[in-house]
Amino acid sequence: MTFNDLELINPLMRALGDAGYTKPTPVQERAIPHVLAGRDMVACAQTGTGKTAAFSIPLLQNLHESGKKRKNIRALILTPTRELAIQIEQSLTDYGKYLPLRHTVVYGGVSQNPQVSKIRKGIDILVATPGRLLDLMGQGHIHLNNLEVFVLDEADRMLDMGFINDVRKVIKVLPKKRQTLLFSATMPGEIQDLAKKLLHQPVKVEVTPPSTTVEKIDQSLYYTNRPDKRKLLLHLLKEKNIGSALVFTRTKHGADKVARFLSKSGFRATAIHGNKSQNARQKALSDFKRKKITVLVATDIAARGIDIDELSYVFNFDLPEVAETYVHRIGRTGRAGNEGSAISFCDSNQKSELKGIQKLINNRLNVVSEHPYPMTDSEEQPKASGGRGGKRKPKRNFKRRSSGSNKRHSGGRYKN
Numbered sequence: 001m002t003f004n005d006l007e008l009i010n011p012l013m014r015a016l017g018d019a020g021y022t023k024p025t026p027v028q029e030r031a032i033p034h035v036l037a038g039r040d041m042v043a044c045a046q047t048g049t050g051k052t053a054a055f056s057i058p059l060l061q062n063l064h065e066s067g068k069k070r071k072n073i074r075a076l077i078l079t080p081t082r083e084l085a086i087q088i089e090q091s092l093t094d095y096g097k098y099l100p101l102r103h104t105v106v107y108g109g110v111s112q113n114p115q116v117s118k119i120r121k122g123i124d125i126l127v128a129t130p131g132r133l134l135d136l137m138g139q140g141h142i143h144l145n146n147l148e149v150f151v152l153d154e155a156d157r158m159l160d161m162g163f164i165n166d167v168r169k170v171i172k173v174l175p176k177k178r179q180t181l182l183f184s185a186t187m188p189g190e191i192q193d194l195a196k197k198l199l200h201q202p203v204k205v206e207v208t209p210p211s212t213t214v215e216k217i218d219q220s221l222y223y224t225n226r227p228d229k230r231k232l233l234l235h236l237l238k239e240k241n242i243g244s245a246l247v248f249t250r251t252k253h254g255a256d257k258v259a260r261f262l263s264k265s266g267f268r269a270t271a272i273h274g275n276k277s278q279n280a281r282q283k284a285l286s287d288f289k290r291k292k293i294t295v296l297v298a299t300d301i302a303a304r305g306i307d308i309d310e311l312s313y314v315f316n317f318d319l320p321e322v323a324e325t326y327v328h329r330i331g332r333t334g335r336a337g338n339e340g341s342a343i344s345f346c347d348s349n350q351k352s353e354l355k356g357i358q359k360l361i362n363n364r365l366n367v368v369s370e371h372p373y374p375m376t377d378s379e380e381q382p383k384a385s386g387g388r389g390g391k392r393k394p395k396r397n398f399k400r401r402s403s404g405s406n407k408r409h410s411g412g413r414y415k416n
Contacts, residue, residue, distance in 0.1 A: 001023065001024060001029050002022050002023050002024075003016050003021065003022060003023070003024055006024065006029075006032050006033065006036075007036070008032075008057065008061060009061055009064065009065070010098075011064075011096075011098035011099050012057055012060060012061055012095060012096075012098075012099075014098050015094060015095050015096070015097050015098055016057075016095070018097075019094060019095075021053075024050070024053075025049055025050035025053075025054075026049070026207045027043060027045040027049045027050055027051050027054045027205065027207045028050050028053055028054045028057070030205045030207070031043055031051075031054040031055065031058075031205050032054060032057060032058045034203045034205070035054075035055060035058035035059065035062070035179075035181065036058045036061060036062065038062070038179055039179070039201075039202070039203050040179060040180045040181070040199040040200050040201065040202040040203070041180075041181050041182070041199075041202050041203050041204070041205060042181075042182045042183075042184075042195050042199060042202045042203075042204050042205070043181070043182070043183045043184075043204075043205040043206075044184060044185070044186075044187060044204075044205070044206045044207065045183060045185065045205070045207055046185040046327070046328060046331055049207060051153075051183050052087070052088055052091045052153075053091065053095065054183075055077075055151050055153075055181050055183065056077075056088065056091050056092055056095055056096075057095055059075055059125070059149055059151070060092065060095055060096045060099055060101060060125075062149070063075060063101055063124055063125070063148070063149075064099050064100075064101060066148070068148075071122040072143050072144075072145065072146040072147075073119075073123060073124070073125070073126045073142065073143070073144060073146070073147060074124045074125065074146060074147065074148045074149070075124065075125040075126070075147065075148060075149040075150075075151070076125075076126050076128065076133075076144060076147055076149070076150050076151065076170075076174075077125065077126070077127045077128070077151040077153060078128055078129075078130060078133065078150070078151065078152050078153065078158075078167065078170060079127065079128075079129060079153040079154055080129065080130070080153075080154050080157045080158045080161050080163055081129065081154075081157075081161075082107040082108070082109060082129060082278055082281070082282075083281065083282075083285060084153065084154065085105050085106075085107045085127050085128065085129050086105060086107070086282070088105070088127045088153070089103060089104065089105035089127045092125060092127070101124045101125065102121075102122060102123045102124050102125070103123055103124060103125035103126070103127065104118040104119065104123050104126060104127070105126075105127040105128070106119075106126065106127070106128045106129070106132045106133060106136060107128070107129040107132050107278075108129060108131050108132040108135075108278075109277065109278030110278055110279075112132070112135070112136065112141075115132075115136070116136065116141050119136070119141055119142060120141075126142070130158070130163045130166035130167060130170065131163075131166065133170060134166055134169060134170065137170075137173070144170075144173055144174055144175070145175060146175075147174055147175055147178055148178055148179065149178060149179045149180075149181070150171075150174055150178055150179070150180045150181070151180075151181045151182075151183070152167065152180070152181070152182045152183070152198070153183050154183065154184065154185070155167075155182055155183065155184035155191045155194065155195075156184045156185055156186045156187070156188060156191055157185075159188060159190055159191060164190065164194070167194075168194075171198060180198055180199050180200070180202075182194075182195050182198065182199060182202075185324070185328065186324055216334050216340070217330050217331075217333060217334045217340045217341065217342050218339070218340065218341045218342070219330065219341075219342045219343075219344070219363075219365050219366060220341070220342070220343050220344070220365065220366045220367075220368050221343075221344050221345075221346060221354070221365035221366065221367045221368065222236075222343065222344070222345050222346070222367075222368050222371055222373075223346050223347075223367065223369070223374065223375040224345055224346070224347060224371075224373045224374065224375055225347055225348070225373070225375055225376055226347040226348075226349070228373035229317060229345050229347070230257075230258060230261045230262075231372075231373055232345065232371065232372070232373040233247065233258070233262070233315060233317060233345075234261070234262065234265050234267075235371070235372055235373070236315075236343065236371075237262075237267065237295065240313075242294075242312070242313050243291070243294060243312070244288075244291060244294055244295075244308075244310070244311060244312060244313070245294070245295050245296075245311075245312075245313040245314070245315055246295075246296050246298060246303065246311055246313070246314050246315070246332060246333075247295060247296070247297045247298070247314075247315040247317050248297075248298060248299070248300065248303065248314070248315065248316050248317060248318065248320070248329050249297060249298070249299060249317050249318050250299070250318040250320070250321070251299065251318075252271075252273040252274060252275050252299055254317070254318065255271040255272070255273050255297045255298060255299055256271045256273075256297075258271070258297045258317060259271035259295075259297040262295055262297070267294060267295050268292065268293050268294045268295070269293065269294070269295035269296070269297060270284050270287070270288075270293050270295075270296065270297070271284075271296075271297045271298070272284045272285065272296060272297070272298045272299075272303065273298065273299040274299070284296065288308070289308055297317075300320065300325055300328070300329070303329075303332075308332070311332055311333050311340070312333060312339060312340055312341060313333060313340075313341050313342075313343065314329055314330050314332055314333045314340070314341070314342045314343070315342075315343050315344075315345070316329060316330075316342065316343070316344035316345060317345055318345070318350070319344060319345075319346060319350045319353040319354060319357065320353065320357075321353060323353075323356040323357045323359070323360040323361075324360065326344075326357045326360070326361070327360070327361065329342070330342035344365060347375070348375065
């Protein structure tokens with residue numbers, strides 16, 4: 001299928017052509033027709049699958065074709081982080097550059113005055129983070145009584161970051177007659193409950209399960225002692241002559257320590273996490289995309305908005321506590337047909353996390369035992385496995401589990 005088959009209007013086709021896009025991704029192929037038809041929709045899709053275009057392209061077309069001209073906001077896209085909000089607004093600019101529709105983005109951490117000024121001039125589409133949106137609504141700068149479309153992006157991350165109550169406050173003021181689109185990488189119980197209350201007879205869109213995604217990425221595992229992780233990382237960056245790498249740590253403090261170590265060792269490295277100012281985070285992302293920085297060290301929440309097709313290496317300096325997060329992380333490499341590699345470090349305290357990851361992806365990671373910093377703990381590391389991704393376990397079905405708690409990624413069937 002190509003974008004020509006989706007019955008998109010000429011201004012959108014021109015913009016897609018300018019960007020070099022001809023074929024929709026699976027989530028775009030399945031979602032766009034339903035959105036164009038005005039259906040409510042819940043879509044299970046992670047960052048990097050093309051989900052932003054899956055809702056922004058048909059949204060632009062529907063608003064343009066409706067012909068309505070109102071000063072008040074007609075569509076709201078609610079997303080959890082500033083970086084994601086900025087990227088979504090940029091996507092609207094890219095896809096809608098031949099359309100007369102107006103849009104802007106509002107988020108915290110910066111002055112609200114320029115944002116309010118743009119809203120007063122009249123906009124069709126607003127991209128927002130929950131906190132700043134509620135602030136501006138409370139001050140009377142934003143009115144949603146004429147809203148036609150509501151998009152809730154990364155719903156599970158909203159839950160993780162503690163924004164779910166803010167989301168409910170926003171929903172209360174929305175007109176009942178509207179189109180609602182919900183996107184989430186996982187579907188924990190609380191998000192499923194929210195979807196039932198929020199959407200009217202929704203169509204459900206699910207794409208490829210995680211095992212298919214990770215099979216396309218060259219994954220390797222290095223057992224090492226925790227004190228040796230930084231030295232091992234430095235060794236691999238030099239040995240493999242890596243030009244650009246994203247390194248994941250569990251903590252903000254850990255990210256800073258790794259970035260400082262690499263900087264002192266001659267690499268252009270910086271850290272990005274929630275304690276950094278908004279300007280510092282935006283600059284770090286911009287510098288990384290422009291290759292002014294070669295190694296970006298990040299926590300999971302801070303990295304959620306990173307979307308770089310040419311990223312060839314992802315390092316799991318610390319294995320994530322939640323297995324699904326591993327798939328989120330490594331899914332940032334090997335995009336757009338490019339080759340990708342994911343390298344993970346495991347110390348003696350993280351073997352339970354490793355077990356959960358390998359169970360989720362239905363695969364054993366390829367263990368590299370020949371390196372300068374092997375594990376020297378009393379417990380022996382497992383024998384190395386061969387092949388791309390290692391020995392395959394027998395296939396099993398992924399079943400959705402439900403939970404009403406706020407536990408991160410509780411339940412939820414992971415979909416690409």
